[in-house]
Each structure stands twice: as structure tokens, then as C-alpha cells.
Amino acid sequence: MTTSERAAAAPRNVQPPSAHASLGAGVVVTDGSGRVLLGLHRSGVWELPGGKVEPGESVEAAAVRELAEETSLVADAADVEVLGLLLDSVTSDRMTRMTVATAVGVFGGTPAVTEPDKIERWEWTDPDRLPEALFLPSAQVLRTWRPDLPIPDGPFHRYAMGRLPG
Numbered sequence: 572m573t574t575s576e577r578a579a580a581a582p583r584n585v586q587p588p589s590a591h592a593s594l595g596a597g598v599v600v601t602d603g604s605g606r607v608l609l610g611l612h613r614s615g616v617w618e619l620p621g622g623k624v625e626p627g628e629s630v631e632a633a634a635v636r637e638l639a640e641e642t643s644l645v646a647d648a649a650d651v652e653v654l655g656l657l658l659d660s661v662t663s664d665r666m667t668r669m670t671v672a673t674a675v676g677v678f679g680g681t682p683a684v685t686e687p688d689k690i691e692r693w694e695w696t697d698p699d700r701l702p703e704a705l706f707l708p709s710a711q712v713l714r715t716w717r718p719d720l721p722i723p724d725g726p727f728h729r730y731a732m733g734r735l736p737g
Contacts, residue, residue: 592667596634597621597712599654599674600644606695607713608642608682609702613689617696618706619713620644624671634673642693643683650677655715657708659727670708672715 598620600608609617620641624633631648638644654672661668682693696702701713701722710724715731 592669593661594624594669594671595622595708596624596630596637596671596673597657597708598634598638598651599672599712599716600638600642600678601674601676602695604695605698607698607701608644608693609696609709610641610684610690610693612706613691616704616706617702617709619709621670621673621709621712630671630673634671634675638675638678641685641690642680643685644678644680646675646678651675653732654712655732656730657711657715657727658730659707659711659725668708670712672712674716 600620602608607619609619612618620638621634622637622641624630625636628636629648630653631651634651635646635648638646652674654674657670657672659668659670660666682695684690684692698713698717698720701720705713705722707725710722711727711729713722714720714724715729
């Protein structure tokens with residue numbers, strides 16, 4: 572039996588593959604004064620709005636959905652700027668974490684706590700006075716948005732995004 576005949580005769584795995592990566596969107600929301608919206612998580616760290624990208628959903632749509640779900644702010648996917656793709660690993664899950672850094676400056680509404688079991692409060696924060704206790708993926712997204720920010724962001728890989736002409 573040849574190699575290709577053996578390959579053709581071998582039973583195929585019909586089970587879906589196990590997950591090796593998680594895809595999320597982190598959203599830098601800025602107000603008219605240039606302040607950034609941060610939420611104080613119940614664990615004591617500050618974080619940006621954001622969350623997982625659902626199957627079949629664009630990153631921009633996920634950013635808008637997560638923003639509304641977590642803060643009650645309403646934005647349009649067309650106003651979401653994709654800044655870059657960030658890769659790091661979640662050691663406890665042996666999983667690659669992919670976070671797409673996004674930014675939104677046009678939105679409607681006032682931030683509200685919609686998930687009180689997770690977030691204690693939302694605050695507009697001067698980016699030059701960020702708290703020390705930042706959720707690592709949020710720090711990475713903030714450094715992608717503003718590389719000059721003096722905040723630790725851990726080891727990760729950053730891939731900058733650019734707009735296509737036209």
C-alpha cells in the first residue's frame with residue numbers, strides 16, 4: 572500500500588478540533604477631553620471595555636456590542652478604528668490569547684455599570700495618570716493606542732494594522 576493509499580484509508584477525525592486560541596476585542600473609548608474610560612473590576616484591577624468576538628462577528632461589531640453590553644454606550648461599527656493584533660498566552664489554559672486593539676471616539680450615552688457582578692464603576696481617566704493595577708490585556712491595548720504610555724504590558728507580540736487604500 573502506498574503512502575497516499577494509507578492516508579486515504581485512514582479514518583478521519585470527525586470531532587471538531589479543540590480550541591487553541593481565544594479572540595477578543597479591547598476598546599479604548601475616549602471622551603472630548605481625551606480621557607480614557609476604565610472600569611474597576613471586582614478583582615481590584617482596572618480594565619477597558621471589551622470581550623470575546625462571537626462566531627461570524629467582525630471585530631468592529633464585537634467592539635460595539637461589548638461596549639454597549641458593558642457600559643451602555645452606543646457606537647457605530649463604522650466609527651471603530653482597528654489599531655493592531657496582540658498575541659500573548661494564558662498559561663493556566665495553555666491557550667494563545669489574541670486581542671484586537673480598537674479605539675472609539677464617537678459614541679452616545681453615559682457610562683453605566685451594567686454588570687455589577689463584574690464591574691464596580693466606570694471612570695474617565697487621564698491617560699497620563701493611569702492606575703497601576705491594570706488588567707494585562709488592557710495595558711497592552713493602551714500601549715498599542717499610545718506607545719509612549721509608561722505602563723508595564725508584559726511579554727506579547729504586537730502587529731500594527733493599517734488602513735487599505737480606497
